[in-house]
Amino acid sequence: MTVKVTVTGAAGQIGYALLFRVASGQLLGADTPVKLSLLEIPQAVKAAEGTAMELDDCAFPLLRGIEISDDPAKAFDGANVALLVGARPRTKGMERGDLLEANGGIFGPQGKAINEHAADDIRVLVVGNPANTNALIAQSAAPDVPGERFTAMTRLDHNRALSQLAGKLNVPVTEIKKMTIWGNHSATQYPDLFHAEAGGKIAAEQVEQEWLRDTFIPTVAKRGAAIIEARGASSAASAANAAIDHVRDWVNGTPEGDWTSAAIPSDGSYGVPEGLISSFPVVSRNGRWEIVQGLEIDAFSRERIDASVNELVEERDAVRALGLI
Numbered sequence: 480m481t482v483k484v485t486v487t488g489a490a491g492q493i494g495y496a497l498l499f500r501v502a503s504g505q506l507l508g509a510d511t512p513v514k515l516s517l518l519e520i521p522q523a524v525k526a527a528e529g530t531a532m533e534l535d536d537c538a539f540p541l542l543r544g545i546e547i548s549d550d551p552a553k554a555f556d557g558a559n560v561a562l563l564v565g566a567r568p569r570t571k572g573m574e575r576g577d578l579l580e581a582n583g584g585i586f587g588p589q590g591k592a593i594n595e596h597a598a599d600d601i602r603v604l605v606v607g608n609p610a611n612t613n614a615l616i617a618q619s620a621a622p623d624v625p626g627e628r629f630t631a632m633t634r635l636d637h638n639r640a641l642s643q644l645a646g647k648l649n650v651p652v653t654e655i656k657k658m659t660i661w662g663n664h665s666a667t668q669y670p671d672l673f674h675a676e677a678g679g680k681i682a683a684e685q686v687e688q689e690w691l692r693d694t695f696i697p698t699v700a701k702r703g704a705a706i707i708e709a710r711g712a713s714s715a716a717s718a719a720n721a722a723i724d725h726v727r728d729w730v731n732g733t734p735e736g737d738w739t740s741a742a743i744p745s746d747g748s749y750g751v752p753e754g755l756i757s758s759f760p761v762v763s764r765n766g767r768w769e770i771v772q773g774l775e776i777d778a779f780s781r782e783r784i785d786a787s788v789n790e791l792v793e794e795r796d797a798v799r800a801l802g803l804i
């Protein structure tokens with residue numbers, strides 16, 4: 480069956496890094512033909528058409544068509560996978576409330592269009608920031624879609640944490656298992672080394688506590704800002720790579736003996752209020768994310784998880800006050 484993948488913000492930086500990988504089969508595997516649907520704002524439709532011309536010019540064997548639209552109803556019609564990348568970036572002088580409101584104007588209508596037009600098996604990954612709360616807004620505008628189908632991306636943070644730890648221990652990333660990002664895709668996120676393993680042993684016991692607290696956690700949590708500082712633009716290829724990882728694992732399952740991180744609607748696990756879209760340790764089984772249960776959370780981790788979750792609560796309360804959810 481051909482899978483329809485809708486990408487919003489298709490003419491942007493992440494879109495450019497993402498679309499070619501989706502079309503080449505890296506999202507859903509070498510046996511699954513894909514149809515791409517590119518959603519953009521009217522001013523960027525021409526640029527999206529240019530990207531579509533380049534996609535054509537790759538002659539990807541799995542690519543069965545490209546549609547371009549500035550109308551969410553058309554773009555999400557029959558969509559099986561929605562990658563919500565386009566968002567309103569924070570500009571100078573913009574308060575958090577302004578940012579949430581501007582994004583509500585994007586993710587509310589897109590959620591509604593998904594509700595009315597997407598395929599029954601739609602899976603949504605929100606990449607555009609503030610990703611967790613944008614996902615909550617889209618979910619709340621789509622009451623007929625099972626809530627668990629709305630997720631936000633913390634896989635980039637997860638991959639960053641893998642690389643930082645592998646570099647510190649001088650081992651290949653494949654030696655690192657059971658990494659977890661908890662909470663929000665923001666500087667409050669908590670990358671957890673107390674359950675991560677390197678070479679089969681707890682990672683936190685293989686590094687100095689000062690390094691864990693003063694270097695590892697802030698490096699991972701502020702990596703997005705460091706990339707913006709270095710590139711003069713937000714991470715794009717690594718974000719696209721993480722989006723591919725997230726959806727591929729969601730659809731095909733996570734490997735046995737390991738887990739990954741994704742922001743999914745909380746069922747109340749680990750004291751995270753039900754309904755918040757928060758990052759957890761997760762596995763995917765039979766096409767559904769499940770939160771890894773039974774991990775012991777010590778006081779150090781508890782404090783940091785709570786701080787990030789509290790930020791999510793504040794964002795939720797702010798969008799609720801604005802009538803966006």
Ligand SMILES: NC(=O)c1ccc[n+]([C@@H]2O[C@H](COP(=O)([O-])OP(=O)(O)OC[C@H]3O[C@@H](n4cnc5c(N)ncnc54)[C@H](O)[C@@H]3O)[C@@H](O)[C@H]2O)c1
Nearest residue numbers: 488490491492493519520523565566606607608632635718
């Ligand atoms: N979750 C993560 O890990 C992560 C990582 C990196 C970037 N991001 C976020 O991803 C988003 C996109 O980043 P980028 O570098 O591609 O930005 P970009 O500015 O290069 O591209 C964004 C695109 O979105 C389009 N767009 C805006 N509003 C739209 C709408 N209503 N419908 C459809 N398209 C719309 C714009 O026209 C633009 O082409 C940003 O919010 C960024 O902060 C998230």
Ligand SMILES: O=C(O)C[C@H](O)C(=O)O
Nearest residue numbers: 608702703704706713714
């Ligand atoms: O766009 C940003 O603010 C940063 C981005 O979310 C990232 O983590 O690289």
